[in-house]
Each structure stands twice: as C-alpha cells, then as structure tokens.
Amino acid sequence: MVNYIYLHGFASSNNSTKAQYIGNHFQNCQIPLTIPDLNDGNFSQLTLTRQLQQAAALFPDAVTPVRIIGSSLGGLAAAWLGQQYSQVESLVLLAPALGFLDLWLSYLGEAQVKQWQETDSLLVYHYGERRMLPIHYQFVEDLKQYSLNQLNRPIPTLILQGRYDEVIPIAFSRRYASERPWVKLIELESDHSLTNVLPQIWQAIQHFFNLSPSTP
Template sequence: MSSEYIYLHGFASSPNSAKAQYISDRFRECNIKLQIPDLNCGDFSHLTITRQINQVAAEFPPNSAPVTLIGSSLGGLTAAHLGQKYSQVEKLVLLAPAFGFLSHWLPTLGDEKIRRWQQEKYLMVNHYGEGKLLPLSYDFITDAVQYQEENLQRPIPTLILHGKNDEVIPIQASYDFTKLRPWVKLVELDSDHALGNVMAEIWQAIRQFCQLP
C-alpha cells in the first residue's frame, strides 16, 4: 500500500511558504499528491501543538494506509510527536525540527516580556505567513511544555535535514536527538534555519529516502 504524504509547515508560517510550495511542486512532478494543511486554522491566536497533532491526525487516511510526514521547524516537532502516537506514520522527514524550541525561543523574549505575556494572556508575534503581527495565547507555552523529546522513542525511519548555521534552532539539538536513536539519519546542510538556498539538495534527499520515482 503506497504512503500518503503530508507536509507540516512551521510556526507563524503557512501552506504558501516557499519551502512548502517548492516541495509540493516536486511531488506534483512525480504525480504524487502532497497534502499541506493550514495549521493556523484561521485562528493563529489559539495555536497549540496539541491542536496541530489532532488536526493532522484527522487528515490521516481512514483505511490505515501508511503516512509519511514531512515537517518544517515546529511542524517537524509536531510530526515527530505524531509518529510517536500513531503507528500509521511509517516515515518522517524533519527539516530543521524545533527540538527544545522553548529553551531556544523563550530566552530571546526575556523574562519581563514572558511575565507580561503570562499576565496579559496574549503576546504579539510576527506572523510571516500573514505578513503582520498577530496575538498568540500563553496557552501555547503551557501546552508545549508537555512535548518533550525524551518521549520520542518509537523507532520510525527518520531523516533530519538541518542547516549548520541555523540561528533559530541550533543543529546541536538535532545531533543530541540523533545520538541515542540509531533509526534517525541526520544530514548537515550549508544553510540557516530557512534552508532556502538548499532546496534542490533537500528534494534529492527526500526523493531518495522516500523512494519516489
């Protein structure tokens, strides 16, 4: 039974991101459909990882057909937790996955801003997909705390593609994840978090890993 492919875009991004569209176009050239759900759900303000997991799981084929997830950044983290939870997920491709993202992101906000976010319940966040600032509920943080990498122990064939110069999620986070999981292959790329200059390399790696025509 052939796999169904689902792409999970990153935080404050959208299905129209350059990466999502490039990969979708390559899949189309192979005559394979790539689903790209909008994880904003028209309500970015109440985004949580739990909501993303439930939304994507609802897109799984009902006949238990295998699913391959391709996830970028926070979408990569979400994909990894979906793989842990659902045996239907047979392969993962993670692009600069946001492992340990709270420990990388929160310090950039600073204690005062986090305290204010907690008190006021919402923080204005730059939404790249929308091209404007949007409020994000503090529930995003309280929900995210439960999604720890040590819980990801299901041996799913996994390919991680991560830029050596990633300024958002250091490549060390992927090294640490790979170290204790022999079923994970990490490919270093000469790029930053956006991976915009290595899209052709990414596609070749996906094609090989997923054994696409």
C-alpha cells in the same frame, strides 16, 4: 497506497517557499501531497496539541501508511505524530524545532514572559500573514507537556538542517540523532530557512522515500 503530508513551521503557512517547492516536485511525480494550513484560521489559539489533532484528522484511515515532512515546528509536530500513530512509517524533518520552547522563552526573557502570561497575549511576526499577530499563553502551557525524552518510537527519520541555523541550533538535532539510531542527520550549508539548498532537500526526500514519477 501511501499518504504524504507536509507540515509547515511556526508563524508560517501552507504557501511557504519550502511547502510550495516540495509540493510542486510531488506534483511532478504525480504523487498527492497534502499541505494543511496549521494556523487553522486562528493563529492566536495555536497549540501543538491542536496541530497534532488537525494533522491526524487528515489520515485516511487507521491502517494506510503515512509519511510526513515537517518544517521547524511542523517538524516537531511530525515527530510527535510518529510517536503517537503506528501507521506513520517514516519522517523527514526540516530544521525541526527541538528545544523550541526553552529557546524562545530564554530569548524573550523573564520579564516579557511574565507579561505574556499576565496579559495572555504576545505579538509575534507572522511570515505567512506578513504582519504582527497575537498568540495566547496557552501555547506555552500546552507545549510544556511534550518532552523530547518521550520520542522513543524507532521510526525511520531523516533530519535535514543547516549548520548555521540561527533559530534552532544544530546541536539539538545532533544530540537527538545521536541518542536514536533510527535517526539520520544530514547537515547542510544553510541557515534555518534552508531556501538556498532546496534542490538538495528534494533530492534527499526523493531518495529517502524512494520516490519516482511511477511511485503510487
């Protein structure tokens, strides 16, 4: 028996378009897919470490194989779970947030980052809640400890990303895959949302995980 988990992206929710689309297809295959709400009722205190702890708590035991699908920041979390837990046997990363922190801080600019640090609050648009919500600077401090160079466990990984990703340039995934022979990158005609290529994404997931209606 394999345990399947889907991790949504930053400022999103377990009701996102991709989460529901993929969840419905798993249901059609009669395969349980766990889709936690990584906001955990408190988006303001979100950290990657908290996400990893929340996701790992869903593992049924210490030996049952786990396969994870992660979108954007959820993709980064999935990669770290694969690094930290030997029972994670394969990953599908959808537009993973590789280099997310540096990109975001650069986008905000030095003055806004300094203000965020001083006030311990930055308003961001939360797509799941459809409103602006604050997030603490601890998110930044926590994420600084996670260097991509440490992601070196040879775990079968499939990255699906749009060539026109406006949030996380596809160059990050190209570099990540080129340095890790166990990572395969499929480039799609899409942007960060990937909503126009959902059938292609499901087909790739189904093939990579060898899923069928009879899969246990």
